[in-house]
Amino acid sequence: MPVLRKLLVANRGEIAARIMRTARTMDIATVALYSDPDRDAPHVHAADEAVRLPGSTPAETYLRTDLVLDAARRTGADAVHPGYGFLSENADFARACAAAGVVFVGPSPAAIAAMGSKIEAKEIMAAAGVPVLPGATVTGDDPAELAAAAEGIGFPILVKAAFGGGGRGMRIVTGPGELAEAVRSATREAASAFGDGTVFLEKFVESPRHIEVQIFGDSSGAVVHLGERECSIQRRYQKIVEESPSAVVHAELRAELGRAAIAAGKALSYTGAGTVEFVMAPDGAFYFLEVNTRLQVEHPVTELVTGTDLVRAQLLVAAGEPLPPEVAAAGSRGHAVEVRLYAEDVAAGFVPVSGLLSTLRFPELPGLRVDSGFTSGQTVSTHYDPMLAKVIAHGATRDEACDLLARALRETTVHGVTTNRDLLIGILRDPEFRAGAIDTGWLERRGAGALAATAAASADAVRVHALVAAVAGQAQRREQAPVLRGLPSGWRTLYSAPQAISFAAGETTLNVSYRVRRDQVEATVDEWQPGPVTVLAASGTEVDAEIDGVRRGYRLIRTGATWYVDSPLGATALREIDRFPEPADPDEAGSLLAPMPGTVVRIEVGEGARVRTGDPVLVLEAMKMEHTVRAPADGIVVKIPVTTAAQVDAGQILAVVEAEGAAS
Template sequence: MKKVLIANRGEIAVRIIESARQMGMVTVAVYSVADREAPHVQLADEAVEIGGPDSASSYLDMDKIIGVAATVGADAIHPGYGFLSENAVFAKKVTEAGIIFVGPSPEAIRVMGSKLEAKATVSAYDIPMVPGTDKAITDASKAMEIARDIGFPILIKASAGGGGKGMRVVEKEEDLESQMERAISEAKAAFGDGSVFIEKYVTSPRHIEVQILADTHGNTVHLFERECSIQRRHQKVIEEAPSSVLTPELRERMGQAAIHVARSCDYVGAGTVEFLLDADHNFYFLEMNTRLQVEHPVTEMVTGLDLVRLQLEIAMGKALPFAQEDLKLHGHAIELRVYAEDPLDNFFPSTGTLETYRLPEGEGVRVDNGFYEGMKVPIYYDPMLSKLVCYGADRTEAIHRMRKAIGEYLVEGVRTTLPFGRFVMDHEAFISGQFDTHFVSQYYQPGSLEKARKEKSELAAVLALHHYLKTREKLSLPNSQP
């Protein structure tokens, strides 16, 4: 593999370019009209425009991307995450074109892309699963029977879903029919598939995921877990590794369960198996993400591994250079997704020009970034600017470094999730490790950020006045005598 095309944009495209270049590969970027001046375009060895600003005519155009790869002579396509990364049709088209798809087989993507089929596939391995239906359901009366059997509250989920779309929590019987209709409608709109299923709603859950790697030589390992419970709208905002609540024994059991999930579909490449962990530390299989995760840097920080490099090596047919017993956890890492969103306005996207954009630096600080000062934040894509990752010898040090880095991350022109990140780092529930996926609804109020901002401004004004008075006192001369 000498030449790789990156079918993505933003910070993940930059990230892939960095690892590929270190391996001596030629990199090819594709870009939309809106991304003509983007960092990934400037960093790649070659760059090809593929369409208009909207995703459908650019980053989601399978045939156009494959055509570019063939034209430039790319040996492989790395899909990153999002866009076409979990599209079985795209993976199949790439391989049929004689190009290496840096990821699992089309069949593994297809199986794990359906939550119902994924559950059926892993059932032979005796992996714990949340009680619920094993088939898609659209009939409200049948749904009521099942809901009464497993007990309220229940969760309605889109079979082909993700990112919280097509998902509804139902607390009471009388709300079931209307919530089912909404979930089915939303699933159709988002995924073109209205299939939903029902499962018991796990109260006070933690979202724990396990990173796995599998090669073409039959080797499968886990790279420990990531805690992803700090979420807004069912989407992650802060992740860390390792989790503060897993014992070594539970970590190993979850890791082995993740390996079994990967083997159930003959998985190859980097993937993530997601679990729910209840208040009693029982874990349940949730789904498998057949791609690189946004939060992969925290795993890299605590294992010392380059996951993108390993993805590329696996795609080249190389065996994993280590066994499970060789892998150890070192220190603690926390990631904050820096979104161009307004945390004072329900995390609504904030577009505009980055009038000031300066990244933090220092020991234990890593920023996977996709923007630069003066660049406009496009309205067409996910509004993530970067990923701020901080590493420490332990969790306390990682939190301390994250606080400091947030304070040194300067952004003007758009609102960002940086103040929310500081709120989380300062909150006792997070510091103590006693939190779950309801953290935002339980503790976060936009007014608390506004109050903190005003207090900070008032303190800055007092300090400035104090400094001014002290300086004037030093500079003032004695009254002259007549």
């Protein structure tokens, strides 16, 4: 029986740090890997040793089997934990570890290979008696062949990548006219994300719930399940809210799901942690989706309700030990909910966001767990998934867990990049979500923008925050004054004009006019004139003020020209407008700008082409996802200054569409 002494974690971010946290408690030394953008990432500092992988992209670094195993050799690591993503479900990598004499913390290469192809996986599961959906393998985009396959399945149909996951390479098709293009698009995205463009067709269950079961096996052949998780709240086929147990799975259904999941595990002679995913119809019938032969992103909710450490169990089983007692006989207590905090622009269609994460702080609350791969001052790269952290709450009931999690997100300080925090809070507080009336299409129907707006700072709150930022700026200037710091800025012996400052809050401009007289402030924000404003304490980072008879504390951080204000009213980013800006060349009318840094993968039209509103003009790839840039209005494409495979920056002009009648 091998004894694991040094563990190389072949991953990055929060999962790498989380694995190292458990390894440390087991007296197992750890080795981190890091790409050039990850040089100062938390997981690097959490490890005992670290090895640089030169380069930036996953293909240059974390996906290089040769570099990973060379790092294991140089550091003397006797085991490799792949985390999730990257090489975690790569059977060739697992075989290479064995050949190098390194323990792979995961299932056998045979199990990974069998489940690596969703087509083969369905055949194995059907033979094991696990319910599966009707489907067909795709060998090309021939319309006749696709039509024949679709006829045998029936619409709606899901086009699905045979390899990989995370929602990439998936398209829902409602009619025959859309099928060929959906297959082509899904094939391209799957090839880019997973290195294999194979896709297949599968019957799409309408209004389904996504239910998955955590399984665990050991080398003796024992396989157990640790209950289900519900992951129905998704955007672009990717989970953003996960919970355990499901609000609709009763004891009898849970037993059926567990039996099917164990049958799947036994069919694979499964060892280690795995997840059997099902799609569940409104009538409670469930069908096999896939087996994830690795630890899942959402594993913390299972850990919290069962009181287990799944990484510890993985390491013990990898060392040849039987299932630990707490896993073999796991019970369940309470409810756990997890959300994924992403750097993304919800209003723009969940566009990934990169840039400097100037501040990231989470509250400390009983029952709250945070697994984060970022700290303040780090840069969110365009090369990797934009998830900043997983925030997880555990309570005696589902409502208690949701309440705690919503409060924790409200008290989280996150500055520098746009995030989906308001959306997550809106979901957790939504009555339909609280009632469990959800499915995988719920978020799209409910409206992400509308949900986010319920939690975002109101227009009145933004005006208050603009006033507070003006006060903080005044206090900061006095703190830095070389003489007479006790006098307010702009002080005169005679009554004179008020001070003025303007802020941009998104697309809105706020003009603040104010006078500070000791602890009293006379102010106007555009047309709004607050009642008495008393400042009890003020600095460049904190303001304690009573406005319109209500006293609140405000936390502020200034980064460059931007003020970030957090208070019980919400969070606001205010960019101070330069009173004397330098003139800049305006973008050409009709310019289509890159919404994010990325690569041009396809140009759909040529210069001189006539387009209609919403027509695709070109396609960008960023963070392994395709993003279509569409015409904003009817017109003529007069310029395309980029080429296929070109790297572009956010805000760069991709094309110019001259609106019809503009030239006349």
